[in-house]
Amino acid sequence: MRNLIAFLIKHNFIVLFLLLQVIAFWLMVNRNGYQGSHVLNTSNAAVAGAYQTAANTKEYFALKNENDILANENAMLRNLLKSNYAAIPLKSYTLKDTLYMQQYTYTSAKVVNTSVNKRRNYLTLNVGKNQGIEKDMAIISPEGIVGIVVDVSANYSSAMSLLHKDVSVNCQLKKDNNYGSISWDGSSYEYCLLTDIPTHSRIKKGDTVITSELSGIFPQGLIVGTIESFERKQNDPFYTAKVKLSSNLKKVNHVYVIKNKFKNERDSLETKTQTQLDN
Amino acid sequence: MQHIYLGSYIVPYPYVLFLLLLPFEVPKIASLFIALLLGVVIDLFCNSSGLHTSSALVAIFSRYYILKYVSPRDGYDAAVQPNVYDMGLQWFITYAGSIIFIHHTYFFYLEAFRFTEFFSVLLRVILSSVSTFLVCYLLQFLFYKNQYK
Structure with missing residues (x-):
């Protein structure tokens, strides 16, 4: 001793x-x-506060660009307004609103910190528990998908960006609905890899990739990006494609956090089935 | 510093300079705790729990062996500091270059943690080490300007 x-x-x-x-x-x-x-992590109030100050300054210089994006989106939404559509001249026309339940709700948020040059990149958002944000909510920008919330504090939340080693999102090709999953190989913030596209799919350069229902986090049909190139390795029954992301994750500023109201129900059903099968 | 984007292969981490410039007479044990503290703060801001802490400890640990290796024949003078003014450019290149390279090799391989990315990580280590060294070299002109003019 x-x-x-x-x-x-x-x-x-x-x-x-x-x-x-x-x-x-x-x-x-x-x-x-x-x-x-x-x-x-950066949803810690002290750190997030420091980032908020920096982001406020930076945002001022990006105002013009940001205005353009928001104006475009406004125009798009204006096109969907009821007043733009002619009324259908039918006397017995009723719309039963109760038939539809809203599944997804959107909360607007601002990115106060982001990075693109690590192997695990995170975003910090200026919304948190007080604004109804929870773990596992989806984050999108007006241009495409951005990430997934992993942790929330009272007024901030931190999220894994799409550019994260451990993130993979289920996607599909818009034209023939073949499923694949998208992940990041760490080379450039503009591109991701789409794997597991079956070889019978007639994949082409420029095809649009959208989110699929299978992901459970993102609503179906959000744009992810476009196919830049694709290849099939020897003895591999699947295509691997390089996808150019439609959202610029380096400049992302205004985002929406999406809540899936049916998520708990779906998750509990799925785990219940799983445990029943296992026993 | 993480908002400086020079392509995904050039990722400088100039906080290593702080460890490089610690005076010679700081006790070994104290310097380990300084590295721990620095690493934890960097980790807080980078969302990378433990990664920078571990790397900073490796950097400060290797510093002692490198200081021994590059020391002048009669030891270090009491008044000098480990910077480029006091010790000269050639000494600084060997000293800072090797510590930065060790730190970056350890850091990037731990970050990727996959052998399939061996060569892309190697490229990242080399380019980032060079850029960190250049930033560290230039930063010293800012810090020591008044003292030496």
């Missing part, structure tokens, strides 16, 4: 280094654990 203590004291630098390194690894491994994700 005495020798051990003497040894530890003699090599205290290395011992302490290893001890601290263990702490660092513990933080890394626990990144998804509740404490880890709650303490050490």
Whole structure:
């Protein structure tokens, strides 16, 4: 015992280094654990506050560009207004609103921090629990999909961007509905990889990729991007395609957070079925 | 610093400069805790729990062995600091270059954590190390301007 203590004291630098390194690894491994994700990320009020100040300054310089995007979207929405459509001259026309239940609700939010050059990129948004944001909600920009919420504090939330090692979103080709999944290979913030497209699909350059119903987080039919190139590796029954993302994740500023009101119901049904089958 | 985008292969992390410029006489144990603190703060802002902490510790750990290796024959003078003015450019290139390279190699391989990306990560390590070194070199002219003119 005495020798051990003497040894530890003699090599205290290395011992302490290893001890601290263990702490660092513990933080890394626990990144998804509740404490880890709650303490050490940018939805933490102090850090998010600092980012908010920086974002406010930056936003001022991007106002013109941002205005254009929002004006375009306004014009698009204006086209959908009721007053633009002629009334149908039928006397017995009733619209039973109760037949439809709203499944998705949108909350507008601002991105206060984002990055594109790491292997795991995150966004910080200026909305949180007080605004009704929860974990696993989808984030889209006016141009396309952006990411998924992973953690919320009272007034901020942090989200995995599409440019994240562990994110993969279920997508489909718009023209023939073949499913595939999209993930990021870490090379450029403008492109993602679409894998598992079956070879009988007549995939072409320029095809539109949209989100599919299977993802459960994103509503179906949101634009993801367009096919830039595709290839089929030897002995691989699937195509791998390079997709140019329609949203510019480096400049993203105004976003919408989407809540799927039926998500809990769907998830609980799916887990129930799963556990019943397993038993 | 994470808002500076120079392509996805050039990602400088100039906070290493802080560790490089720690005075020679800071005790070994204290310097480990300084690195821990710096790493945790960087991790908070980068959303990368533990990654920068671990890398900063490796950087400060390797610093002692590199300082020993590049020390002058009669040891370090009491009044000098480990920067480019006091020690000269050649010394600084060996000293900072090797620590930055060790730090970046460790950091980027730990970040990717996949062997399938071996070569793209290697390219990232080399280009980022060079850019970090250049930024660190230039930053010193800002910090020490008044003192030496």
